[in-house]
Amino acid sequence: MSSRYLIFEDGTIFVGDGFGSPAVTFGEVVFNTSMTGYQEIITNQIYDNQIVTFTQPNIGSYGIQRNIYESIEPTIKGVIVRSLSNVATDNVRRMTLDRYLKQMNIPGITNVDTRAITHKLRNADHPLKGSIVPVPDDHAFDQLHATVLTNQQVAQVSTPKAYPNPGVGLSVVVVDFGLKNGILRELSRRKCNVTVLPYDATAEDIMRLDPDGVVLSSGPGDPHFVKSSVLQMIQEVQQHVPLFAIGLGHELFGLANGAQVTALPVEHHGMNHPLHEIITDHVVYATQGEGYTIDPNSVDRSKLFVTYRDMIDNSIQGLRHRRYPAFSVQFFPDGAPGPDETDGLFDEFVDTMKRKEERR
């Protein structure tokens, strides 16, 4: 392994060893405190434009597995980890994490003080841009300063064409804002007949398929930069069919119903925060990955009510519409990785669709 450097705009340099692709990479640096599921995290498209620091000090210990991808073409910009294991345990390809990242053109840096990096990110008042480079010279810093990260991330990662994921049950349209396979997996478990549509599908495109329900997927980036026609689509669709929105989908659902969304000074990625399920008064755990949050003061209580709260930072984690069978969560109820205590939300969605179907 050769020396590589993680540099920040303020001039901070961390020295480590390179792995994965040798390319230079730029992105927002975030940290993820999950202790499990590195492959699922790396392949989650919410990390488009981002370099992820694993606080868990060792990843790669079971290599790459064929059946736990969250997307086929990961869009993550880079991986930072304290210690890397070079192991392959799948049966055919003998794929290590290092080899996989090389193939996918994703750079990584290891043997760096990830706890120090986490402290730096935690103490900042806004997300920090960083770069993984072979030489931390003026040129590298100039390039970092000059880099403008695109805000059209959803357009980048969403499928350009509709495709089916057939099942024998209820028909569901999934609008892809940067889809995570976990959502499809949960719908498959419930035998749903799924059609995935591009993010800019109109209400008309959706209703033409006559779905029993619609899922707004999770995805990367700032919801304000997603085409405003998407909000119109949501406003229209929620009046006709059950709607379930996750992650970025939840933020868009909030915006479409008049709420404001604000950027977090420190992004939150992990799976250990207690979440208050207000209707049952239970505490549950789920995977979270968020850079934006619904402003509680902006929620129009005559339209929406809050269903989940993060008990640590008190952020809104779930909303439900008062008039329509539409609900949303900020966290990932499909797990992958993470606790599956909230996967009942998919059952609830299916039940809602069934009830609607029966009343027809």
Next chain:
Amino acid sequence: MVNKQQTILMIGAGANDIQHGDEVDSATFSVAHQLHVAGYRTILIDNNPFSFSLDNRQVVDHCCIGPLTVEHLLEIIDKYHPTAILPTLGNRQAFLLTQELLDKGVLRQKNIHLLGVPEATIRQINNPVLLEQTFRQMEAPMKKIVTVNNYQDALQEADLIGYPVIVRSVWPKSNSTRQIVHDRNDLSSAVKKCLDQSRAGQIFVQQSLAGYKEIEVVVQRDHTGTMMMLSMVEDMDPIGIHAGDSIAFNPAQTLLDRQIQDIRDVAFAITRKLRIVGINHLQFALDPASDKFYVIKNSPYFDRMVAFVEQSTGYPVAEVCAQLYTGKSLREINLGDNFQPHAALMEPTMDHIAARIPVWAFEIDNFDEQLLGTEKRSIGTVFGIGRSPAEALFKAIESRYHEPTDFHLNTQRKLNEDQIVDRIVHPHAGRMFTLLEAMERGYTVEELAEMTKIDPFYFDQLNQMRLVLRELQEHPGKEPVLNRAKKMGLTNRLIARLWGMEPSQVYQMTQDHDLTLKYKEIEPSAGEFDQHTATFYSAYEDENEATTLSQPSALVVGTGGIRLGLSNSGDFFLASTLTKLHELGYHTIVINSNPSSITLNREIADKRYIEPPVPENILSVIECDQPQMIFIPASYTDLVAELQKYDLQAKIIEVPDDRMLSNEAKEHPLLSLNFLFDGHQAHFIASTSDLLSATDFNYQSTQMRTPAEIDSQELTSLMKSSTEVITSREKVGFYQVVFEQVGDNYQPLVVQAIPLPEIAFLSKSTGINWPAQLISLIVDQDTQLTFTGDDQPAIYRATFPFKALGLSDGRPSASLIIGAQMQILN
């Protein structure tokens, strides 16, 4: 749940044995402390002379020294009228005792609440057949198991299940007997042995899970039903080797998220079903080939795993549990300013790796022949924390101070090819070192994984360890490899041996190359929040989080993993030391590597370092914290000698944990007079005399009474001569004058430091914490000692690990004790 002003009866764990060490004492101390702060009264019943909690009237209102029997419990209940009983601080034994109380109707009659576990759960934990029924009803994944009472049925069932099968006793008489049976030929002897050991005349015949991954989970639940997973720990060695004898990692290293979540769901379902409030430790077997897993054990009480989880995550398990016992819910618990609000509800997440390794009874168990199996052979554990699995493992290995690593490596080199294979297939205490040697000789990971059923990941780690060891040997005295070795957790001692140098030379090299330790705090949010536990581990990295402690300060080096002859009396001594130093205004620091040790308890010291006890670590802490005094176990002779080479601005005080003169069985009883010498005056502590062993018909210094049975005139004369001898000494300390009684004649044998086990015993019999008195003198030699005790005649009986280790020829001696019981004579 209980209200304030109520009294909680805690059942203690009794003498330390091969299954349990100091962890229950440590948990008891935390729980009692929390209950005390919350305004509850507490009663502790125990007979362990080395228990620190049992000596501490500041946190326990009524310390009742006496046998752990239902009769004694009834006596105590009648005397103190507890309103609640807590059975989770005394291992399985406390569950059995509680059930006896339930059966007698005492708890209902006297309206005594049960804390932590409901009655039905006590009965299920005590009866594996009931527990299994419950698990099967709730469709928890279970291995195939049947109960039979004769050989013919056993044979038939074993054929159905398929070999290998495991045979074990139902409700065993003493030690649980488990036998792996590989074919029909071995079955009959196993059946006979286990039937003999069963109080119910029944045995289990069960599917063997040998070769599967062993996974341990600690779950916490409150009375409202909120549950969280505190940790999932993975054993490196597969099932077939007792979990306590395996190397273990927190967090689990080789499990897919899917497997972890499935196991978590089952652990939650069981904990919910059993209505546990507090902690539950569950063990699972995972078949990596099929993703199938099986519940193998459920222990809803404080044990070594809970201690390991608390120390390795920084989550204050015992403190939180105590509050759960008082009826609080997790969301009502406030952990104070050092934690985020609602931190009690945050599942611990780690940004370091903890490796736990077993400590063996070298003195009596032959290292080369010691085969590992389903019965525990190790007597304790130590752990290491690092930023990579290999670093954590090296630190853990180097924490076994009395077992030098290179010794193990050298032993392996002498093995021939057949021996290597034999040792890999038939695991023994040092298999990890054999695996390193096998990799050195060119065995592939696939071959080794197949032979051992150890996950390939661990061979990747072992390979990193092997490479750094080889690099060191090939490049003596070179900086780049030194840098790499230090980052992987190797001690100067090990590097020096591989280089044929002195550790001090290696230390000088690290200084010359600016290889200085940085400290990371062990807190349960992985750096997400600004939380503080004042517990640190070292890493060769960028950021340092440890700041200098306020002055004056004192550093205590723990006695490390449990050792025969010392048991936990070292922990008693040092916990007393730390408490007294704190009382005298010192800020206290402890370095230790035994996750069970009470010295790592947050209420005992101000600051903790989880580090191997080697000079460079001590020097680094001294530099950081500037202590005026350093307490070091005298048995760490190399460490003491090494430290004396440096110009320390601190006084070194040796803690007398050495082996004492070998008091083998004698024809004549020994009599000891024990004193604390303050530099001018010898303060009499107590006299002891040996008891005649009932089984061996000889006198043993492992069984004694106080005061000694001696004519008072004779005593006066011995006191006079002893006092003269001791007052002629230079050093302040504990002294023991030993006499041999021949007829009516007392012949002086030796003057020595009082062994630590006896100091702990006499502190309890006299009602005076003697280590604390000594500390007053060490801090200020002019201290006028004032102590009032309540001298009670008492008996001390040491216990030995021979039976648990299957050693028929073990001979009791003071240097081989693993625990002790004491009794107050009224």
